Amino acid sequence: MNDAALDDFEAAPAEPGEVGIVAPCDYVSAEPFTFDCGITIPGFTLRYETYGHLNAAGDNAILVCHALSGDHHCAGIHSLSDRKAGWWNNLIGPGKALDTNRYFVACANVLGGCQGSTGPLSTNPATGRPFGVDFPLVTIRDMVRAQHRWLQSLGITRLHATIGGSMGGMQVLQFGVTFPDFVGKLLAFATTAREGAQAIAFNEVGRQAILQDPDWAGGNYPIGGGPRVGLAIARMMAHITYLSDASMARKFGRRQVSERRNAPHPPASPKSGHAFDVQFEVESYLRYQGQSFINRFDANSYLYISRALDQFDLAAEAGSLEAAFAPVTAESLIVGFTSDWLFPTDQNRAIATALLRAGKRASYAELATDLGHDSFLLESPELYDLVRDFLAA
């Protein structure tokens, strides 16, 4: 959105098709919550946002589940000076695929997160200090069980649908297995029923970058401090895995920063300390991604959530993915993207195949994009049409 467009938007914050200004809320559960690992905490908070209105029957709600680095703010703006709308604003709003004129759309920051929900940054009632690494290990199922409690508190009797991409898709699948009578239609994009070794490997390098940063300090860093270097490195690397070779070639190619700045070639020697400075535009972009991430994300949360991703394995307990899906009652739409090399199409197709083998109603769509894993987040009329039709059917 350029400045001119922003001015228009400020003049009409709730313009047609936009949810406008929204405010997050906190759900506080005072009931004890027992994690899959067996540890119980006295209660928890989930920060969330909703868009649209819940109908009298409490059955027009759509739950949006966010990805690793996402949060509850998936549509609208928080103030007129907000330059960026929620992360799935292109999907959610009046008349959009998740039509807030029809549906009550809700999204919560996950348990273990750092955007207001209970996680490693929260105060440990036992010590009066942040949990840090005293926070219990969290699983995708824990995230889902916490959200189930919150959704009931909103008066939702049964979801119309649950939707998410990447880790959001894992939650969608877990919801379908754990709360089959509550969950409604399942829409899972660019996801996997269990990561392969390569995805685990990338997460592990990110964790090591954090854990071995001296400022991690055993997880007991001060709020606002912490392993900024390690977290930025983790994010830079992960960000590459969200894109594709083709999209990076198109967006950056081998363009040098100096070509824009009209500056001379890089210095002949690093003597000045600048030879390893930014030379290529893609370097500048990645550094920016790393720096902006450390200003909004907690390193311990990153450790916990990335571990939850790695440990997610629907098939493991049941013996097979098909067996794991036995409880599912919902109809499912699984979407893979051809250029997604983090959670490749075959992993998405395998979900749909297992659902079908388990006798469930499932559709699989493979969208040809060259935008990589992040395709599910980006402008895609084809995806919107699929979602709209599937929700209405």
Added chain:
Amino acid sequence: MNDAALDDFEAAPAEPGEVGIVAPCDYVSAEPFTFDCGITIPGFTLRYETYGHLNAAGDNAILVCHALSGDHHCAGIHSLSDRKAGWWNNLIGPGKALDTNRYFVACANVLGGCQGSTGPLSTNPATGRPFGVDFPLVTIRDMVRAQHRWLQSLGITRLHATIGGSMGGMQVLQFGVTFPDFVGKLLAFATTAREGAQAIAFNEVGRQAILQDPDWAGGNYPIGGGPRVGLAIARMMAHITYLSDASMARKFGRRQVSERRNAPHPPASPKSGHAFDVQFEVESYLRYQGQSFINRFDANSYLYISRALDQFDLAAEAGSLEAAFAPVTAESLIVGFTSDWLFPTDQNRAIATALLRAGKRASYAELATDLGHDSFLLESPELYDLVRDFLAA
């Protein structure tokens, strides 16, 4: 090689097909060397090894060029207690594809390297201390020009062939362009005439991990010290890009370390400090790769050489790759590997296509492997046959 096999080997170090015990040598050039960046040093050293014998005409030599993390030790062992032979030992030896009964095989650690050749670890004559980041920026062409000087000192009049994979392949191509009358046949594998944005991006994350490690200390760390954490992170990440999703799935899958140790599940909370410890075998493998790398590689060298990789762009100066290849006289064999996603097949094919368009004799072979970028280093009878036939033709 298991222990039993090693015992056999120790009993017969020069057994048929093996070059046996070898010793590195140092070539010292006392002539000034001017880098592409314009900086001149009074001379340089290249550490090298040779296998086989140079004939009287001095024309049966094959130059082997190593990759980013490789070195001059590409065949044989250094002592009877050596448990690991040189990095291309499967290709080089009596009767092997690079047959040391016929050819005089030579390999030098590159200029800018850290295994004995002049690089950032070397003493800066101007200060009496290691160059560190006062070392001039080094290019692939600098590496090649330094090797050309060394090869002439060996009495080589004209190479029979030049061979290398990855960064070694870049040197091969550069050799063909810069020293067309000296270079002989060109064999370049799993390489590129210029990296794309994704490869640059991975290198940049590795550099940032090093540069932002407090122990990097502006590049002025003590020998044996330095940014061990950053270098290990860089290596772990890079190592993923040398493998493939399929080979990692086969080698590690989701196997957990505890399954082997027969230990119970990971702890429920990281309280003990162990929750982010190794859980999956792939994590253990990567940590080992990172740790062993920091014991043999210099962080500043990594910065310089990875920068040389990123800056290599044969087409840039000449306007096109076809134009860049105009001086080439040699016959070329370019080999791409289907599972190489670091320097994908299309980048290898583009080299052969440009050579052909420039009117040169070039062949392109695409080998179907699922071992990723490192395929060129691994056991491959198909590759050996290609090499053998191409050298003999």
